Amino acid sequence: MRDPWNAFMPYPDADVGHAAVGPLSGLRLAVKDLFDVAGYPTAAGNAAVLAASGIKTSTAPLVQTLLDAGACFVGKTNTDELAYSLIGGNVHFGMPINPRDPDLIPGGSSSGSAVAVAAGLADIGLGTDTSGSIRLPAAVNGLIGWRPTYGSLDNRALRPLAPSFDVPGFMTRSLEPMAALMSALGMPAANDRPPSILIPENVFATIDGAVADEMIASLRSAGMPVRRTNAIDSFSLSDLALAFITILQREAWETNRTLFERSPEAIAPDIAARLLSGSRLNDEEVREACRIRKLFSAEIDRLLHENVVVALPTLAMSPPRRDAEPGCFAAFRSACIKLLCLSGLSGCPQLAFPIVNYVANASLSLFGARSADRTLINVARRLRAE
Template structure:
């Protein structure tokens, strides 16, 4: 395969068998290099992890499920180092190129999977989402992105970053393909009960007023009831983002402590700095963050228990250029976490999709109750995602 978008890891080809027929038999599958695939190493975006990997003898169960459903494996895709970024860069293996706008970052950490799908080198991109690693690259590349209900998909033979938030996730170009993936991995069918859409003013205040107005107008034009509230939570978005980041950094350190202690010089400076931040957290900070997460999860459950879907912009600001300064990347990451953390803290599924009638590269999201993943596709169709 000719990969001028730099989406795939340059591994020698190995024979990966898939079923001749099945619900995914017409789809090509790209797999983030965090999942084991028999015949390939698993690098997790790290030269040190690659050196220690060896060739894996077994395929991750979730990948095998997709192969058994007929999906054809086309390669392992690049990721930010240790899946610990939202930008899409990697000092060891390079940054994939955003096919929609090559001047912009591809987003991460599932950068390669998103780029492969956006460039039509794959139909299904399997990745992971901890703090937005499916949703952000999907938004930046103009794709459908699905962060499933936490714990609903098999995550064995998948290298962890922060288990409280880690989930496998997918990107596709069309909702039809995403619906097929959801069915193939065993998600329950959507209920035929029409939900209402909740718009929280504090969330939409984080983005440009003109874009927010167009998004809200589009939601109101759908044949679904719309409700409004002043705030999504008793906590500010900044407080929720801080709690999320605290838990994430603490768990990322625990998952990568051994690697860091063995070869700190092999880790990119920005990734190493975030790992060290996690090492310096005290137990009280983590306990407080987990208490906030628990309370917020309860608040979201009360909203969504009323047959409600929360609508929100996927990103809080436009993606920076790939040659932007580190402080611009940091500002982008910080702004976007305020919205991306909501699904992680609550454990609820989120579906993102491009909005075609808004100027620029704009993505809308739907957040639903746990195990209502398939319903989000139905609602997305109602609000004009395709």
């Protein structure tokens, strides 16, 4: 396959079979290079991990489920190093090119899967989402992005980053293949009661006013019950982001400590610095972060139990150029995590999708109760109906 976008890892082709008939027949599957696929190594975006990998002899159960449903494997895709960024860069294997706007970052860490789908090289992009690594590149590349309910999909033979947040997820160009995926993966059916949409004003106040107005107008045009609220919980976005980052950094350090201690020079300086930050956290900081997560999760469960879907902007700001200074990348990452961390802290599903007919193709998200993944796709269908 010709790949001018650097979406795929440059591995020799190996035969990966799939069912001839199934609900995903005819759909091409690109797999983030964190999942094992028989006949291929798993590099996780790091040259030292690649050197130690060897060729895998079995396929991750989730990937096998997709193959058994008829999806056709077309390659393993590029990822930010150790899946520990939201930008899409990689000092070992290069940054994929955003097909929508080659001057902008592709977003990460599921950068290659997003670019493969956006470029028409795949129909399904399998990736992972810890702090936004499905939702953010989906938004940047104009795709549908689904972060499933935490723990609902099999994550065996998947290299972890922060296990209490890591979720396998998907990107597609439209809602129909995403709905087929949810069905093929056995996600619970949506209930018959139409949900109401909740708009948290404190969240929409953080983004550009014109974009916020367009999103809210889109929500109101669908003819569904819509109401506003000051906030969906008792915590500030900054406090939630700090709690999230604290837990993330501690778990990322624990996951990658052996690699860091054996081959520190094999890790890009910015990734190494974040790993070191996790090593320096004290137990009290982590306990406080876990306390906030528990309280926040309980508040969200109470709110969403009432058949409510929360509408959120997917991104806090426009993505930077691929040649921007590191400080711009850091500012973008920090701003976006304040919105993206809500799903991670609560374990609830989130679906991101572009607003129909909006000139900037801004991305809106729906955030729902645990196991309400298919409710989100139903609401998105109504919002995107022309």
